[in-house]
Amino acid sequence: MISHTITVLRRVTSLTANRHYVKSVSWQTSITCLFTGLLLSGCTLWQIQQAGPDLQALHAQAQQGDGDSQFRLGLRFYHGLEVPQNYPTAYDYFRQAAEQGHQQAQYLLGAAFYEGKGVPKQLEEACHWLEPLAKQGNLQAQYIVGMIFLEAKTPSQLADPAWGAYWLSKAALAGHSAAQYQLGILHLEGKGVPKHLGDAYHWLMMAHQQNHPEAKQALTTLQKQLKTTPQEHRYQHALKNKAHKDFAAIQFVQYRLQQLGYPLKHIDGIWGKQTQHAIAKYNKQNQLSLPQEISPRLLQALRDDQQSILQPTPQEK
Template structure:
């Protein structure tokens, strides 16, 4: 994925559809497409279809030499179009990257990294990600950090990897916080790891919710806190993920008070599940 950053401001997929439609009505196709990409990333098929329908007017701007449109169109073609569009995506990405556009450098880096539309060239990918990251592109920093983790950079540098991940987090890449947590937990820096897990968990990252729950359950980087543990184990349900429910049940049966369980449910926005845990704990207690 070229990982087109989301426009500023939050909202649901419907909100981004509306924002895009408003921008399109003004002829601002770059803003429209960026909004619809965000809606698509939130799971909206309608947004994805709108991205496709907006490609022709965006292409017209790109063909007039609009570098921003070239960079955006290259990412759209890479992420939304059939593989047959890769040569055209390469043309636009190359043109905008040569003009120094960070997003285009990142998209071109993804193409070289994955061998899509070009032969795989990790050195070229590293150079493009490095240039884009230096220009402030958060997703390029994240991609370059990934190359450090896999050992695909010319010089593997753990500290540089951490710096890149922090840059990515600052730029809004939630997954980078989760990766930071994993790297720090692996070297027993549990308190710092928990901070990054919480950063990602509060932004809806399911894996970090589970990791935060485990940290509070086991007292890693913090004092054991069954309320916070159950809170995060229940919160994962919002992501359609049931990985934490068994852990929540186990903790509820291990002596949590009804008040503690209800507090955890309130924090998670899952009061009905908290009542279920209380009922199971009562049955367990005999």
């Protein structure tokens, strides 16, 4: 019991020192968190002791630092299996596992902070856990990260609709129906992507074909505005004629460069001379040496450019 209490004390202290908490946690809140942690630790130990030898063995392995055991123990409290449901305790174990690189724990922890499920909603903390998973190809993480950058308000560093649309595009291209629906809505509004009814139709139809519950109504409304057939839309043309594995990244680069004032006639996800010339001009004016190709360095440079947040495109005004 004493050793577990010391562990809780150290964890609460580290939380208050964490960069996500320093600005918002007062001294009084820290004290409250401390005593809450102590109370939860006592309750948790008692609940585990009452549950039986299997759970006690799992707890012992978790205390020895086994990430999978920490995650599995967190799941017991998350779902209320053998013990009463307890989100704070579940997230405590998830965090221990997540800090050791356990991807399922990272996802559940990030999703909880995004949804505000059992914890205060914190987009920064959610992004901290989910964006690395998105970069590894987790479709649901890509979708949530995209929504985070769309929902965040200025002057937060997370308020970047173009970067949100980038992550939604990656998930949508891989078949994520909710991302397809949201991307269709973004094209209707011209938020983070060019306003274009054809692209909106494409993504909404893709979502509808996967039985997304809201896509049918959006399509019904959109079809009244369309003057061309879906086969004539430029998005379909791009995919069929000059498809590129980095379509989402190219479209983001084009959109961001246009935000920064570099002339591009088309934001179409097609890798061509106009995009290469714009990148070269961006390099020259900013004294950079970014390669003439889609690369993590290029994406990060454009992502970090603060002008993109301060100077929205005419479509976004």
